Amino acid sequence: MPGTASLEPFFSPQSVAVIGASRTPGKIGYAVSENLIKAGFKGKLFLVNPQAEEILGRPCVKSVSQLNGIDLGIVCVPAELVPGIVAECGKKRFKALVIISSGFDEIGNQELTEKLRRALRPFPTMRVIGPNCLGIMNMKNRVDSLFLPEYRLKRPKPGGISFISQSGAVGSAILDWASMMDYGVGKFISYGNALDIDETDLLTYLVNDPETKVIVLYLEGVKSGRKFFEAAKKLAWKKPVIVLKGGITAEGGKAAGSHTGSLAGSAQVYAAAFKQTGMIPAGCLQDLFDYARTFIHAPEARGKRVQIITDGGGYGVVAADAVALNGLQLANMQESALAAMRKQMPSYVVLKNPLDLTGGTSNEWYGLALGAALTDKNVDLIALIILFQVPNLTSDVVQVISNLNARKTKPLTVISVGGEFSEVHKRAMEHDGIVTFSYPENAIRSLKALADFYEFQRKKKRKP
């Protein structure tokens, strides 16, 4: 069984070897080499290819035997060559390997998997991610084993959201999404068949990683459920861990390559287990992304009382429904706060919850309402609906909202929908660290996720 050495060589290697580097565009060994060079990886980079003199203008190394004590090897040779290569790497004291190559368990080739396992056995301190994976990315130092070219998969900027994905497809979609939405990513791991390093190792590593603020986890199977959930119970209250389990139905489980029989009732089993650990289950892929965006921006949620502020009645109604359906409560603002607003707004403004500024709203009224909600002790969470179609709002309202939110005293979600005019203002708010949504229901679900997590965390802090 492989050892338990630190995972640092994966994420902060001083030296990287691409084993199976290629001169041929379109090949995995080409894309990986190109990405590392283009991304500007600052450590020593070795391209290993028995035939080539140079690749992408860099001199090649003929064989692993010429290298010694490399931190990270990225293996992209054909599957049948992998056992031999990893044995060589072990002998040359490589510290960590990412095996991208596929053609093992996932296509039913248990024999080759066993051969690989045996090849690794003499080198318990050499840790392995994969095989059959996209591998890893650390946005901070641009270690990047992904074989998807940058023009197809734009890399996100560095930031606090880290991802663990068993599926390469979900993983790459996540990265692409993050870069499009301009969210920063810390570390990304697609761990494939999990021959050595599994979800438990990765969760443990990221919870202890000071650069990771929010963890997003896409799981299909869990190799050892007990081990994973025991670890998660100890760890998942420390940081938000948002999780989507694929294969929760017999149909999905079959697609995930699991045995149908063993999965009966798994949706309930997983839901209960997640709840016990404080992990935040996402109901769908969109929620997974929405929760990540919300947690990265929001301060601690101190309760479940939501104040809705709106300039459109119907959107307020839908938001109020969502508050109730998600088990949150409508806040009752203090009489004094309402009285103060009453003096500064016309009588047709509805000072209830939803607080309906109506289509006659100005920037100033949004400022008054949001300011009051942020300081009112009866309000824990804020859902601010702003429909830019009304006549008296100007672009400056973005600044009004951003300024009030700057100290991040309470979780704030902004809901706005419309054409380009609305989208421009949403992007401006996102730029200022405000999480925005198109629909009230999604925003309220995200607030619910915040409320649940921080309530769990507080309980855990009181009674560890």
Next chain:
Amino acid sequence: MPGTASLEPFFSPQSVAVIGASRTPGKIGYAVSENLIKAGFKGKLFLVNPQAEEILGRPCVKSVSQLNGIDLGIVCVPAELVPGIVAECGKKRFKALVIISSGFDEIGNQELTEKLRRALRPFPTMRVIGPNCLGIMNMKNRVDSLFLPEYRLKRPKPGGISFISQSGAVGSAILDWASMMDYGVGKFISYGNALDIDETDLLTYLVNDPETKVIVLYLEGVKSGRKFFEAAKKLAWKKPVIVLKGGITAEGGKAAGSHTGSLAGSAQVYAAAFKQTGMIPAGCLQDLFDYARTFIHAPEARGKRVQIITDGGGYGVVAADAVALNGLQLANMQESALAAMRKQMPSYVVLKNPLDLTGGTSNEWYGLALGAALTDKNVDLIALIILFQVPNLTSDVVQVISNLNARKTKPLTVISVGGEFSEVHKRAMEHDGIVTFSYPENAIRSLKALADFYEFQRKKKRKP
């Protein structure tokens, strides 16, 4: 009680009078006049203002008494003047009125509402939409009573989706959404307080309107539930009627201005009633939009058997879960079809459901798989996942998919997520009449809506 004359004067007026037209930008009477002029309304347009000589370069009429037999009056005078104005309009044989002015029931002014009702009583053939509404829009002839300026609320192109919205805010968001997504809109009605024309009248009108293919309905209260549901039972199986009910919880109901007491259990009551009529209930605003997009593009769904085609395993797993969770079935393609594909694709392609073309996929494999699913008698619905991050796909795959879908033999949803590279291809497919989604869950819910509606319709056709 007002009469039952046709609603045609609202949507195809030969003459329109803006009563309360204004010279002052920012005023409702200015925005309405400007929109009608700019939109190029082709009939006769009269701007009524007692003081102004001309507005926006057009000569004004001093008073309604100078007009006669106008098809449509758009009333934007202050609320207290409305009863007097409508009586004048009645005397001058106006056929239809949209009363935009607010300040009636909705702010508790029952007295003024009663006064308005009395003023209308002598003119039963003059139909009224409003008060307290955005009014109407008919994209085909650019009749447009909305007071939201075009730069804030871009008007959509003409098309087959018509909207009925009790809420102006939800209504304008819908229009803005449609224009941003480039979906065509037929008629749009925001009917506010429903003093005369209500949801039943409008539903009846749109079901019988040959230009309307899909009806989208946002409801808060229903004035006469029995009348509405009786009408819906007769009508809603004829065309897709997608409905979102706001105020289904005590909290939302209160926000909608209804009495909490009478709403207890209303979510269940409405759900059951919608089901009986064949209307398609949307669970949230996003579903409302997604279902509309899907119904406008998709042919009849002949059953519930979904074939998933994917190039990413994880997305396929999530889609398979969604199929099961929504009560749909995974299709079993015919052996002969699978055997034919087997001959043309490498062994690592997973010819099951999900049909996983893997990250090695080419355009051609998508063509083979989609072609097979479209002709296979065991497949009713298709969810095609295409993640553009993989190396061998080219932009031409859009053409491959579009060509196969051109005859619209089966409902097809395309699911793709990612950055700009993916978005460009999604837009190209949307342009070709293919409905696209970012997440499998949303696509599968939309397929479920199709399956349910057409099943209901077939039953109704067999046993009317």
